[in-house]
Amino acid sequence: MRRSPFDEIEEMLDRVSRQVEEGMAGGGLQVPGSVPVDVVDTGAEYVVTADLPGYETDDIDLTLSEGTLRLEANREDETTVTDGEYLRRERNRKAANRRIRLPDPVEEDEVSAGYEDGVLTVRLPKVRGSDESKQIDIE
Known part of the structure; x- marks a missing residue:
């Protein structure tokens, strides 16, 4: 079964969202x-x-x-x-x-x-x- 390009975009957005949440929870994201x-x-x-x-x-x-x-x-x-x-x-x-x-x-x-x-x-x-x-x- 062939994957839709939208599936790949959704996975990428989920991955970025998790990284941002993890960074914020750990205090890792600091704005200059x-x-x-x-x-x-x-x-x-x-x-x-x-x-x-x-x-x-x-x-x-x-x-x-x-x-x-x-x-x-x-x-x-x-x-x-x-x-x-x-x-x-x-x-x-x-x-x-x-x-x-x-x-x-x-x-x-x-x-x-x-x-x-x-x-x-x-x-x-x-x-x-x-x-x-x-x-x-x-x-």
């Missing part, structure tokens, strides 16, 4: 300028950890809007060599960003962030549900 992050759900809060070596706290901008945490970091190295000339200069300016969509609402007033040794940690407590039961009337 993107910040690598870990997002942990502890039950009571989300903890986002991002590697930002070489930045100062003033270089980092964090915002939370409509369930999305936006992280932007910009650094500019103003030092110049006085004794010689650059043969290669790659460290003068660095911009990185990341947007993380949170699966559940968080208590925006209780969000906290810390930065130590090039690692940014953001704690986002989940919105607490009411402990009281509510009777629902049936009409």
Whole structure:
């Protein structure tokens, strides 16, 4: 039985789709300028950890809007060599960003962030549900 060219295309698309899914699950797909992050759900809060070596706290901008945490970091190295000339200069300016969509609402007033040794940690407590039961009337 002869195979259709569409079967071959479908197999190729399935193979590419699996490779992309595996790469995303393993953290293997990195977009240039993107910040690598870990997002942990502890039950009571989300903890986002991002590697930002070489930045100062003033270089980092964090915002939370409509369930999305936006992280932007910009650094500019103003030092110049006085004794010689650059043969290669790659460290003068660095911009990185990341947007993380949170699966559940968080208590925006209780969000906290810390930065130590090039690692940014953001704690986002989940919105607490009411402990009281509510009777629902049936009409």
